[in-house]
Amino acid sequence: MTPQVSLRLNAFGLLAICGVLAFAFADQFLFGDLPCPLCVLQRAGFAAAGVGLALNLRFGPRPSHYATTILSALAGGMISLRQVALHIVPGSGAYGDDFLGLHCYTWAFILFGVIVMGMAVMLLFERQFSEREKVAAPLSGFALAVIAVFALLTLGNGVSTLLECGAGLCPDNPTDYLLLKK
């Protein structure tokens, strides 16, 4: 796999993470499904995983960038697994509405697993790391746009969490935005 192909795949991966964060935002603002504390932390896991891919796009593919994404996805997966385990026993309830038969935290766990697998597969292709194959200017217009959207979504999550939880821990079952309450 050449660095160019690798960068294209990384850009699509980052776009997919943008899709996940945008979906979470849509669920929050269109359907009023306020994120719980663990949901917020899972979003942070996705955002941290995306930073690894953004590093690849800006500086070229490196194993340390993939490692950043894998570690972030493992942390996010651990958080989502905790939430799955909280609700897995029949009668223990659930948080939020389901999507295609699964709740968001279950989808998050699956997606974190997909990210780890995807990064492991990418690491198999060593030619992308060879110095001779390094591209001079790896940041294409598409990659630039994806990084910009990703940065906006990450910052947006920060602002939204600040509005919802203020400068502290989020309530377990948030019903409204703490900073917008009169």
Place this chain on the structure above:
Amino acid sequence: LGHAAEPVNSNDFSTTISNARSDSLRVANMMTLPFFVLTAALGAIWSGNRKLAIGLCGAALLVTLVLFRMHVTSELGLGL
């Protein structure tokens, strides 16, 4: 052993340290913190500072895990 704890003077150095610790803990409590640190990491990527970006991403992950630990307050009811 067996001595009652002495009342702490509010001007005491240890109290100052304790206040500083609780202040930093309050900052770490901010659930919005990982996102802002990650945004700073993206800023570092933009400005070409690779090592700083990786460091900030690691710091954001650490904060996320600390916040996660703070929310693990109950035992899972998974007993058979």
